[in-house]
Amino acid sequence: MKRSEILSRILITAAIVGAFGTPLYFWSRTPLIHARMAEDGGWSPDVIQANVGEPLHLNLTSDDVVHGFAVGQMDMQSVDVLPGKVTDLTLTFDKPGIYTFFCTRWCGLNHWRMRGTIEVNGSSSTPEPASVPLYVTLGLDIDAPHDAPSIPSVQPSTISGQVLATNLPIEQSSDYYRKNSPYQVFDELSNTSLTEPQRWDVVAYIWQSNTTKESLTNGGQLYAQNCAACHGENGAGDGVFADDLAAAGESSMQTMAGAEDRMMQTPVDFTDPTRMLGASPVLLQGKILRGGMGTGMPMWGSIFTEEQIWDLIAYLYSFQFEYHQ
């Protein structure tokens, strides 16, 4: 065999091995966390291991549309995960436990299903036990209807309520506020000389005095980012995914035996006074913490901190009461 033939064969073999080997080598050494719309699999992998105190380097990429990445109950800015691009991120956990990471962009109908967990191990200290939610302690059935038997004829005025409340022996502690629905407080005020509209004004004032401007601002931001896709920017239950959620519920969940009560529903309308004035902050906290159990409402307990949930609840009542702060 001629030398040129041998050389050319060596060259071709080397080129082919290189063409196969190079991408395979680098591909195998670059583990990526892939984000896909929930319908196509969500996060992959969706369980990540980490150790306390050790930096966790993540390379995130999207296989379809723009997604976002954030870890629940952690003080971090969410990052965008762009199609075909890689986003680097380093996280350090100082407590052990199971953290939930989630998509922060309205990527599709099942956006809220895009979640995964980071299991943080290796600490000498034991994980802090989770506190029992208030609705459990109180034995509140958060799935039962809690509609207000009557509602105000006009929107209650906090300014008027503040004047009227001055001379009334009203309990205004946060504990009282959280455990009672606006209607319950309205009902308790029936032994006063106030007219019904005046009683609603006082209720509005009590609700206002149990929140702050910062809390409402924070709650508003959380709402816009996480809730408005379904519940609508103005709380009317008419978010961009609302109709699709209801349609998806009818076509899928209803076919499950006995599932009619728990099928996906049109998102709750926070501007509906019957519903909102019958709901106590504790009830809303329970629903946000636990989720809607098959109704399409996600579980936020692993994502929001307790403070964030109270801020969010304060904001939800602003769809009923016009606050003046």
Place this chain on the structure above:
Amino acid sequence: MPKIELTRNPFIKNTLKSRPPQLAVFIVMLVGYIFAILAGLLGTPVGSHNFSIVFVWIAWWGILILVAVPFFGRGWCAVCPIPLPGEWLQRGAVLSPPDKRPKWLNLRWPKALRNIWLQNISFLLLALFSSVLLTTPNITGIVLAAMLFAAIGLSTVFERRSFCRYLCPVGGFIGLCSQTAPIELRIKDKQVCVTCDGKPCYNGSQSGYGCPWDVFPGGLTKNTHCGLCMECIRTCPHDNIAINLRPFSDDLAKPSRRIDEAFKAFIILGSAMIYAGVLLGPWGTLKDATYNVGTSTWFMYVIIFLAMIFVILPGFFALGILQTKSILPLKQRFASLTNSLIPLGLMFWVAFSLSFVLTNASYILAALSDPLGLGWNLFGTASAAWQPMLTSILAPMQILALVGGLIWSARTAQKAANEARTSSIPVIVYCFIVTLVMLWLLV
């Protein structure tokens, strides 16, 4: 315009005769091809950031349609890596002359299939799945790999480059359009070939291989089936092979009368029009139908696509020709006059390709730096933003291409009609109408 023999230049001639430069190009192309397969299979599923999609369907297709075919005819076939592994395996050698006894089955290609119908079918098959193919990297990777393996498989069963000659989906397209190119490989003196002993250009010799494309260069009158592999330049003992610069569409002066090639012309014309509607048009329902392969709407699209190419376009063309008189029978007249559609079909593809190539060319920079979407930045261009190019002159360029194609086809039709002793008017009217439709679709 007289022909200019480029191989008179010693540098060009020696470069073409020498194997190492060609081998170097082959190796680079083969590495790129294998890399494109792996990028498709391993890289990001986001087409606009995957090497396989960006380099195959934007860069390669752009170069093929806008440069290679119009100016070099089968120039791409001269450097295409797909047949190489099969050919090396078939010959049992890369550079050395082949053994006298074949290593593999070495069968002749079946006579009934010695036409471009299989290429028509393979092109249409890819065309019907094109929306998915052009945007899904792993599908592109699989198709590229399948073509490579098909070429290897056919090389072990049949003689020469059967895949290129009879099956390659793009080969028929390039072959037909290469007749318009201003470059050709031809013999210098026919008498030399007639008296040549052993016909080494076809049968091979110690200087090189017999024509891989199963063409006897002595009988070459068209570019259609010459793959510009340069083997005959190496094997001709009489230095009787030349590469010539010539007027555009020189081959179409004597039109082919093959019906398989006639329908290829309608495939070229019709698929450009359908692609323009599907990929560039505003019709979301149509786009969805092409993407949702296997659904009833996709089957509707398939029916419309095939009806357009096999019934509507040829039907109206035949109706036009029926109005004319000629000494040629209708079938031959039909086949002969469809050659006039080739320049227009090519320019349809030029106009269509200009649109998506200029719109998406900026993806090339990002894909070059991060070909698999793994977060690399090899050349510092990974973050290059998508930016359509030359948008202000795109429409004028497209109009120019379409109007130029119309004039080119009209002139070709006049020559073909003279040859068939018939009127060119129905063909020119037909070209005018389809050009108007394409203008409406594109601009």
